[in-house]
Amino acid sequence: MPKYELETMRHSASHVMAEAVMRLFPDAKLGIGPAIEDGFYYDFDLPRSLTEDDLEKILELMKESIKAKVPFEREEISRQEAERLFADQPYKLELLRDLPEDVPISIYRHGSFVDLCRGPHVENTGDLRWDSIALQSIAGAYWRGDEKRPMLQRIYGTLWHSKQELRDYLARLEELAKRDHRWLGRDLDLFSLHEEAGAGLVYWHPKGGRVRTIIEDYWRKRHVEGGYDIVYSPHIGRSWLWETSGHLDFYHDSMYAPMDIDGQDYYLKPMNCPFHIMIYRSRTRSYRDLPLRWAELGTVYRYERSGVLHGLLRVRGFTQDDAHIICTPEQIEDEILGVLRFPGHVASHGLCRCGRLPVDAARKGGGRALPVGSGDAVTATRPGDRRADMRWMRGGAFYGPKIDLKIRDALGREWQMTTIQFDFNEPERFDMVYVGDDGQEHRPYMVHRALLGSIERFFGLLIEHYGGAFPVWMAPVQAVIIPITDRHVAFGREVESKLRAAGLRAELDASNDRMNAKIRAAQLNKVPYMLVIGDREVEDGAVSVRLRSGEDLGAMPVEAFLSGAKAIDDARDNQRLWKAEA
């Protein structure tokens, strides 16, 4: 058993690092320095920018401190003493002043370094191992996460129990980085982005297009089965639409500048909802029509600040798998539960964990004045309440409580995918009504929901999830036919058309590379099946099947491969069935 929790050691390491920085920059102002998931950081206000060389020096100084086994000493002091002690540390003073009155002020010293800190820490710096610490990067970070406050320099470090653990961790990071969709997308010829054609705009290549088609076909099929109707709407709309929805007021920073058409302002759509509402308003609706479930693969354009764009995961034009459910207050619970149970398969990992919060919130709130939610549910008050609107917007919710689902990428960052959001605002703004069984007009409830989130982001994470090796049913190329010499190409074409006729995405590699090179190319493209054909196969009407796992299944008649591959396709499990058959 290690003597200390990693968290304690990491926090101590951040103090040791801060001490080292203070020795290099005696005038440094200290921010905060907590332990984080895999390491620690410390924020500094320094007279100049740090460089990679500085990191080496800092690590050297940390090493000295660790070798000297300097004891950590805890001390509780009065507020006045603390203010005196940190008189030249404005950020510490600010933290101090924000501490509640009844909290005792504790400080930790080791050597000449002293920090306002709750602890705990290791006994002495010698409890850390200098060879299991790495300083990873220098980054900018706003003081207290507020972009209006000064930007400090943050040093990220990582610490483990042993040198080996550190090595393993760094190796793991490298391994994960290999799954990065940005490089896989290029190597597998799935998509591209072009600086000269505009940042954050995605070009889907034929192979990426195949995967997207499969995702969309699947999406459409499940939605129709799930009681949704598919709708289509324009990409631009007159300013009236956005004024009415409120987007022009509250979402303005994310919208592109208007274009003048015959003296009228038109805007690229950042959202699909107002269009679906227009469809709703196109005729009188009865309670007998509800619930309405309208889905659209709607492409939206949003201005994103330049620093936040990231491959497919954060772009400026993307397609949402958007849907709006318009229902009566009585139907809302069933509708939400229906979404939570939605047989989305590809998107539904973890959906069930979301609980019943919004349903309860909606019920308690009666749909007009809502209680404050917790977690990711966003506060909502009255429709039309400007302050509340703005808060929802800033919080990322349009108009009410929501459920969000986040998935981590290869680099460990979280990205929002699924979102389910109540909207008590737009029905009001657009004066949506239905005629109830009492003959009176009533206000319907509206739910926005996207399961995949955006097709682009979903695809990016899908690439990383599979490391580019898509399961057979999604693979852009399912089988590559590899003739050994030119005289086998003719038979190769026959096989190719047979497979294609059977619905398989097969391609013939007729290049004049050697077979080995063709196999290598297919491997690198992560093609599930490689079908080698030479003299023996031509004679027998067979193919030799190699899997991307490297397994060689030997020769089999083309029909046998076909039925096997189709069965595999149906089972959505490429390798196992083959092994069972083999």
Add this chain to the structure above:
RNA sequence: GCCCACGUAGCUCAGACGGUAGAGCACGUUCUUGGUAAGGACGUGGUCACGGGUUCAAUUCCCGUCGUGGGCUCCA
């Protein structure tokens, strides 16, 4: 948007006190016709991101813009 770094062939990268550049892979031609992860030869390919400035001369130095990477803030 902010902090730091970066931008040389499609990709990965060399390179030069400032005197307009090179490799491997990819691509093309060609020889080779090969049994499960790279056969050989030859060749095409670059306004050294873009725009200014300094200079006899800028891809190299300075400034700006655009873009990329890692963070922060923000978000599907």
